[in-house]
Amino acid sequence: MSAKIEAQRVGKRFGSVVALDSLSLEISAGEVFGLIGPNGAGKTTFIRILTGYWLASEGDVRVDGVSVTRQRFRVQARLGYACEQPKLYADHRVDTFLHFMAELRGLSGARLRGAVDLAVQRLGLEPVVRRHIGVLSKGFRQRVALAQAILHEPAVLVVDEPTVGLDPAQQIELRRILAGFKGQHTVILCTHQLHEAELLCDRVALLDAGRLAALATADEIKSGGSLEELFLAKVGSHHETAP
Amino acid sequence: MIRRLWALARKELRQLFASPIAYVVLTVYVALTGIYFFQHLVSYNQLLFVYQSEGLTAGGFDQGTVPSQINVLNEVFVPSADDFGLFLLVVLPLVTMRVFAEERANGTDELLLTSGLRPFEVALAKHGVTYFFVLLLLAGSAIYPAVVVLRAGLGFEHLVALYSGQLLYGCAVASIGLACSAFTSSQIVAAVLGYAIPFVLLDFAWLSNTVSESAAALLREVALLSHYGSFARGVIELRHVVYFAGITALGWLASVASLELSRAR
Numbered sequence: 119m120s121a122k123i124e125a126q127r128v129g130k131r132f133g134s135v136v137a138l139d140s141l142s143l144e145i146s147a148g149e150v151f152g153l154i155g156p157n158g159a160g161k162t163t164f165i166r167i168l169t170g171y172w173l174a175s176e177g178d179v180r181v182d183g184v185s186v187t188r189q190r191f192r193v194q195a196r197l198g199y200a201c202e203q204p205k206l207y208a209d210h211r212v213d214t215f216l217h218f219m220a221e222l223r224g225l226s227g228a229r230l231r232g233a234v235d236l237a238v239q240r241l242g243l244e245p246v247v248r249r250h251i252g253v254l255s256k257g258f259r260q261r262v263a264l265a266q267a268i269l270h271e272p273a274v275l276v277v278d279e280p281t282v283g284l285d286p287a288q289q290i291e292l293r294r295i296l297a298g299f300k301g302q303h304t305v306i307l308c309t310h311q312l313h314e315a316e317l318l319c320d321r322v323a324l325l326d327a328g329r330l331a332a333l334a335t336a337d338e339i340k341s342g343g344s345l346e347e348l349f350l351a352k353v354g355s356h357h358e359t360a361p
Numbered sequence: 362m363i364r365r366l367w368a369l370a371r372k373e374l375r376q377l378f379a380s381p382i383a384y385v386v387l388t389v390y391v392a393l394t395g396i397y398f399f400q401h402l403v404s405y406n407q408l409l410f411v412y413q414s415e416g417l418t419a420g421g422f423d424q425g426t427v428p429s430q431i432n433v434l435n436e437v438f439v440p441s442a443d444d445f446g447l448f449l450l451v452v453l454p455l456v457t458m459r460v461f462a463e464e465r466a467n468g469t470d471e472l473l474l475t476s477g478l479r480p481f482e483v484a485l486a487k488h489g490v491t492y493f494f495v496l497l498l499l500a501g502s503a504i505y506p507a508v509v510v511l512r513a514g515l516g517f518e519h520l521v522a523l524y525s526g527q528l529l530y531g532c533a534v535a536s537i538g539l540a541c542s543a544f545t546s547s548q549i550v551a552a553v554l555g556y557a558i559p560f561v562l563l564d565f566a567w568l569s570n571t572v573s574e575s576a577a578a579l580l581r582e583v584a585l586l587s588h589y590g591s592f593a594r595g596v597i598e599l600r601h602v603v604y605f606a607g608i609t610a611l612g613w614l615a616s617v618a619s620l621e622l623s624r625a626r
Contacts, residue, residue: 171475172624197475201468205469206472210375224365226364
């Protein structure tokens, strides 16, 4: 259960600032696709357009042929999204929050309970399931964000900076969890961790200043050296663009 | 859709009553309305005493005769309704300022608006829960007027009219506050606007001498107070109901528009 994604000349401007400049991409069903790039490259902007949170200034993204611009609710029904620095309700308990999100996703009764139990199990949330989100470590908060994103078994799973701010042990554990999603969803992984992208992704797109700077498969990256070398060659080491 | 709305409404209720603001506002409102209602009741009783007092016969009053305009409706219900309305104006922005602004400041609006919820559903649940809170406030303050209605043999319809007016007026004020909250991520800005707009709309009498007759008439029609008074006298007029319902609907539409506009930032 996964979906194909096509971005056709997607652009986003904030006044005179061009955050995304005519970006075109095709992501195959079931693929784990990495989005990398320096700060302000347009990664999160693209993700926010794909999830329907922002409207593209031009172009469109289609999920299995369904336009995000015209039918965003249909797209959102097939999409799970764990955003950067998980934005969750700190005053909710983990189980209450997951029940709430499952209800928003249209689940009810035994299906809802089953989905919540499965998500808790897949993300290893059993030890904290009755705790308030506000008191959880960053690692567990990330897991809760991922758990709510997979409740409705989405065709597309969008994950923005899942390991930022985590300690090495938490990063390793979260990567293991992300690797488990392979083959079950089309995964879009937006990350600053080049090593993470190398480990997990089938293909990686390097964005720079809102444009596609490079697109490479895992094999191409390996044969050409490393993702770090590709990054340095295309973007440089002291690069920062305006947001 | 109903299930999603109900889930969101429960979340809003949980958040509303997780903070002390809801309890403080409830307590303060019920206490203030009780004190002021009691004060009007005491004044009314003193007035009755004055009129019925033997010692005043020489002063021009007929002993034991109370003018018809001195009644519990005019002396207790009408001034109390004015006070209650003012208190609603003071306490409601404290509740509405958080509703949308906090969601935007914490970034949880991204969670809601990418989960398949329509902006009108988000606004509907948030507005609905706030109107329910207005209802709770009014229910808490209805005890004293209810006792007076029962004891004075006034007729239950007066209480219904008074509280229908307050509910409509409260929902309109809350809706303005919610719309202000929807357009900002700062709760302070939401509160300031939530106070400023209803206070400006409250009464344009101060302007009536400086504008033309037709403009003054128009301003009277726009003012909140012009539509609020008749309810306390036990009259429910359709035009006043439509006015308050219209403001409430406009506030909700503004909230929906704000959520939609935020996509095109």
